[in-house]
Amino acid sequence: MEERKTLIADGNLLQAHTWKGLLEACGIHVELRGEALLGGVGELPAALHNVELWVRESQLAKAQAQLSALDVISPQWQCLQCHEINEGSFELCWHCSAERSESHN
Numbered sequence: 165m166e167e168r169k170t171l172i173a174d175g176n177l178l179q180a181h182t183w184k185g186l187l188e189a190c191g192i193h194v195e196l197r198g199e200a201l202l203g204g205v206g207e208l209p210a211a212l213h214n215v216e217l218w219v220r221e222s223q224l225a226k227a228q229a230q231l232s233a234l235d236v237i238s239p240q241w242q243c244l245q246c247h248e249i250n251e252g253s254f255e256l257c258w259h260c261s262a263e264r265s266e267s268h269n
């Protein structure tokens with residue numbers, strides 16, 4: 165058995181399904197795991213999170229490259245206050261500490 169690696173942890177179920185489809189279109193086998201798949205059917209809102217995507221170790225780098233090319237893992241965002249570009253993992257602007265906003269104005 166080839167070892168599996170976590171590609172995404174704490175994903176959103178709907179996003180995870182989208183990513184799985186995109187990756188499998190590239191020939192990467194993706195396995196979905198997580199509470200959302202194991203939990204009660206009647207508790208969907210809370211269970212939409214904590215989804216994990218697993219891929220084969222040999223395909224991990226390719227899968228990560230695909231997701232980053234799609235801006236899935238860490239889409240950048242622009243600060244509304246100072247217009248600096250921030251990495252997607254930042255919750256505050258690195259430059260002026262303004263809060264992240266999704267607005268595109």
Ligand SMILES: [Zn+2]
Pocket residue numbers: 243244245246247248257258259260261262
């Ligand atoms: Zn800023």
